[in-house]
Amino acid sequence: MKEYLYPDVYVESILDLPLGKLYQYGIRAFIMDLDNTVTEWNSCEVRDEVVAWMQEVKDRGFKACIASNNGRERVVAVAEGLGIPFVSKAGKPRRRAFQRALQVMGSAADETAVIGDQIFTDILGGNRMGLFTILVVPINKREFIGTRVMRKFEIMVLRNIRKAIKQGDVNSLLND
Numbered sequence: 001m002k003e004y005l006y007p008d009v010y011v012e013s014i015l016d017l018p019l020g021k022l023y024q025y026g027i028r029a030f031i032m033d034l035d036n037t038v039t040e041w042n043s044c045e046v047r048d049e050v051v052a053w054m055q056e057v058k059d060r061g062f063k064a065c066i067a068s069n070n071g072r073e074r075v076v077a078v079a080e081g082l083g084i085p086f087v088s089k090a091g092k093p094r095r096r097a098f099q100r101a102l103q104v105m106g107s108a109a110d111e112t113a114v115i116g117d118q119i120f121t122d123i124l125g126g127n128r129m130g131l132f133t134i135l136v137v138p139i140n141k142r143e144f145i146g147t148r149v150m151r152k153f154e155i156m157v158l159r160n161i162r163k164a165i166k167q168g169d170v171n172s173l174l175n176d
């Protein structure tokens, strides 16, 4: 059985994702976390590189949707800026959050990857739904207090993920 807390791939940033390889692997859609994956926590600023990356994602024929536990007002600005749909107050890691995103894109679970910086929401939820899961290093350390508490648990899981990378169970594309 696949370890529910382990991602399929671990990368430094969304910008490092091997889009060509993912497409070959059969991935056609991305469910993207917002805070600390696409932008800094609670910031609406999207870096130029991220805008360019999003365009490349679309040009290559992928669909994308933001799924965030944050509120609508916060999410809508970024989603509109990137020209992609969104699900706000998603309630990750609950299945419903991911089901709604799949529905919005008209995508099937087995062709969809979830991208996020949190093991206990993005990765756990994605694995339970049978999605391909991609963990990224959080953009910034400044974040919601509840998240900071979860990070302490994440550190323990990350240790095991590093072991799994050594054993070849997780595909690491981290530049270290």
Ligand SMILES: [Mg+2]
Binding pocket: 033, 034, 035, 036, 037, 116, 117, 118
């Ligand atoms: Mg996040």
